[in-house]
Amino acid sequence: MIPLAEPVMAGNEWRYIKDCLDTGWVSSAGSFVNRFEDGVARYLGVAHAVAVVNGTAALHLALIIAGVKKDDIVLVPTLTFVAPVNVARYVGASPIFFDCDPGTLCLDVNQIAQFLNSECEKRGSGMTYYKKTGQRVGAVIPVNALGHPTDMDALTEVCRQYKVCVIEDATESLGSEYKGKKAGVLGDIGCLSFNGNKIITTGGGGMIVTNNEEWAKRVRHLSTQAKKDPLRYDHDEIGYNYRLTNIQAAFGVAQLEKLDEYAARKREIANRYRELFDGFAGKLKVLQEASWAKSNYWLSTIQVAADMKEPLLAYLIAQGIQARPIWNLIHTLPMYKESMVYGGDALCARAAWESCLNIPCSVNITNEQLEAVSAAVKSYFT
Ligand SMILES: Cc1ncc(COP(=O)(O)O)c(C=O)c1O
Structure with a gap:
């Protein structure tokens, strides 16, 4: 795994x-x-x-x-x-x-x-x-x-x-x-x-x-x-x-003492995924930092079509790859169902929830493992 x-x-x-x-x-x-x-x-x-x-x-x-x-x-x-x-x-x-x-x-x-x-x-x-x-x-x-x-x-x-x-x-x-x-x-x-x-x-x-x-x-x-x-x-x-x-x-x-090294590695991992998924632009996107930001890429996140997320998640887990969805929207949880959502809906959050998956990105993940994850994702689409 x-x-x-x-x-x-x-x-x-x-x-x-x-x-x-x-x-x-x-x-x-x-x-x-x-x-x-x-x-x-x-x-x-x-x-x-x-x-x-x-x-x-x-x-x-x-x-x-x-x-x-x-x-x-x-x-x-x-x-x-x-x-x-x-x-x-x-x-x-x-x-x-x-x-x-x-x-x-x-x-x-x-x-x-x-x-x-x-x-x-x-x-x-x-x-x-x-x-x-x-x-x-x-x-x-x-x-x-x-x-x-x-x-x-x-x-x-x-x-x-x-x-x-x-x-x-x-x-x-x-x-x-x-x-x-x-x-x-x-x-x-x-x-x-x-x-x-x-x-x-x-x-x-x-x-x-x-x-x-x-x-x-x-x-x-x-x-x-x-x-x-x-x-x-x-x-x-x-x-x-x-x-x-x-x-x-x-x-x-x-x-x-290791924070800078770990943050640099996390950034390297996200960038490597971006390279590995080059050519899959129509099918998936690796989330990227804004021009004004430097992200620690705590998690590497990919976005796919809404109807692909759950099947891809199940596929990756079956391949021994610990992919995870992002959080359920909090206003949909039973404790917060009655709470107000400004504007009545949260369309961007819903779209993100429907399309985002986090993929393995431990600081010590090897380059071979990064390739194995990307190969598994690509094999799902081909
Ligand atoms: C956005 C966010 N807020 C708060 C927490 C809570 O931190 P802790 O688990 O250390 O209580 C977490 C996660 O663990 C988190 O991801």
Whole structure:
């Protein structure tokens, strides 16, 4: 079987993790936690980075520190992994779903601007409310889909105007760039994931990054049970046990040392697929970055005719190739069926869902395996 995206441990992982075991620093304090946070902050050029247990926890805390509360609205893409939508519900807010850009598959930022300009109003508090229901618009969560950054300039501009917090879901896009700036630091708060299938992993892990010192302090506090006093069991609000362990951080420090190499390999893989599928233009397309973006190509994605997707998926799996569809549109899931989809439908997201497949692209995939995957895809069409 050729896996979709498996983790690669080819650096100092054993050495750093052994250090934790040898010294007894295995839990949520220890020098690797600080080293991992400092390393990511330096890499991204951001003032603060706080490590947490996973990307979902990072998104959850991001909404809390952004002040998103019960009955607020959170603007989200419908084409995404489900976590950034679920976290809106964790804080009692409701999602409104938006379509994607057909080229990048990221949030259609023009739709967000249209919604804020025509359906919302700023009130005396400076906050923005959805006119139809009177709910406050708490945040927008652009998701950098499949590693590709969102077109952030237009989004951050309109959100600044309406005082809507931008929480960049960069869980898939570490190593990507938007107009020369690193993905993850393009909004008010960025969230990262180090899940096993991500470009670098800690087994499970996440991080919140921000230039706002107050927010960073609050995340640290909330992620450690909101403990006020290191000695006494004194807590000043409802906190969470969300801190990453030193063992996981040690894993992360080793992986971070390889990030540039892994991102370069992911780009090479996507480009190689493009070459290998040359001549199949009428039948399939390899998703390509926008002119203003440098994608980490976390996943390599092909687009085929809608009636080909499912049969091709089944064919590849039968050949031992771990192809995968992209996510079901979130507004079609039972928990979100009643939620609003701006514009009534999400035609580009639906078209992407109907036509996109992810194909194997682990950092350690061999060139022979790339050829085997492309040969299998081509054999389906010939
Ligand atoms: C877009 C997106 N957001 C959030 C998450 C959640 O991250 P984690 O699995 O680390 O909780 C993931 C994936 O894992 C994701 O792909």
